[in-house]
Amino acid sequence: MSDMPSLLATLVDGGVDFVLIGGMAGVAHGSSRVTVDIDVVYGRSPTNIERLAAALAPLAPTLRGAPPGLPFTFNAATIRAGLNFTLQTSLGPIDLLGEAVGGGTWDALAPQSTIIEVFGRPCRVVSLPQLIALKRAAGRPKDLEAIAELESLHRGA
Amino acid sequence: MHDARDVEARTTNPDTGDHDSMQDVIALYRRDIDMTLIRERLAMSVGERFAAHERALDLVLELRRAGQAMRDAAPVRETAP
Numbered sequence: 191m192s193d194m195p196s197l198l199a200t201l202v203d204g205g206v207d208f209v210l211i212g213g214m215a216g217v218a219h220g221s222s223r224v225t226v227d228i229d230v231v232y233g234r235s236p237t238n239i240e241r242l243a244a245a246l247a248p249l250a251p252t253l254r255g256a257p258p259g260l261p262f263t264f265n266a267a268t269i270r271a272g273l274n275f276t277l278q279t280s281l282g283p284i285d286l287l288g289e290a291v292g293g294g295t296w297d298a299l300a301p302q303s304t305i306i307e308v309f310g311r312p313c314r315v316v317s318l319p320q321l322i323a324l325k326r327a328a329g330r331p332k333d334l335e336a337i338a339e340l341e342s343l344h345r346g347a
Numbered sequence: 348m349h350d351a352r353d354v355e356a357r358t359t360n361p362d363t364g365d366h367d368s369m370q371d372v373i374a375l376y377r378r379d380i381d382m383t384l385i386r387e388r389l390a391m392s393v394g395e396r397f398a399a400h401e402r403a404l405d406l407v408l409e410l411r412r413a414g415q416a417m418r419d420a421a422p423v424r425e426t427a428p
C-alpha cells in the first residue's frame with residue numbers, strides 16, 4: 191500500500207543525505223499543485239549510498255516500467271553502477287536522482303537547501319530558486335504552468 | 348521529421364476523429380506522462396487508489412504546514428531570478 195509519509199520517513203530515519211525536489215518540494219514552498227510522488231536527489235558518497243541501500247532494501251524496490259522478471263537487486267553496488275532510479279517500493283513510488291537535469295547534484299543543491307520539520311523529522315528541501323531552475327532545465331511542457339506558479343511564489347505573489 | 352500520417356494522427360481527436368488543433372499541445376504533454384505511475388494506479392482497486400491518494404495528501408498537507416512554518420520563521424522575500 192502506498193504510504194508517502196512513511197516512505198519519506200524511511201529515508202530520514204536511515205540517515206540518508208537527500209534533498210527533496212519536484213512537486214513535493216513545490217508544495218513546501220507554497221505551491222497549490224498536488225503531486226503524488228516523491229523525487230529526491232541523493233548524495234553519491236560511498237557512505238550515503240550504503241545508507242540509501244540499507245534504508246530502502248527492506249521495501250523491496252523494483253524498477254518501475256521494467257519488464258516483469260528482469261533481474262534487479264537494489265543494493266549499494268547497483269546504486270554505484272547507476273545514477274538515477276525510478277523505483278516502486280512497498281510504500282509507493284520514488285524517483286532517486288544522483289543528478290537532476292540542469293546540474294542538480296547533492297553537492298550543488300544541499301548548501302542552499304532548507305531543513306524543514308516534516309512529521310517531526312528534519313527534511314531537506316531544495317530552495318525555491320533552485321527548484322525553478324531545475325524545472326526550467328527539465329524543459330517539459332507540463333512543468334511550464336508549475337514554473338509560472340513557482341515564480342509567482344518567489345516574487346511573493 | 349514527421350510524415351503526413353504522423354501529423355494527421357497528432358491533430359486528430361482520438362475520441363471523435365475530428366481535426367483538433369489542441370491535439371498537438373496534448374501530444375506534447377502526453378510525452379512526459381509517467382506511464383509507469385499510471386500502470387501502478389490501474390493495478391490498484393478503487394479503494395486502494397483512494398487510500399494511496401489520502402496518504403499522499405497527508406504528506407502534502409504536512410509539507411504545506413512545514414513550509415509555512417519555515418516562511419514564518421524567516422520571512423525574507425527573495426528577489427526573483
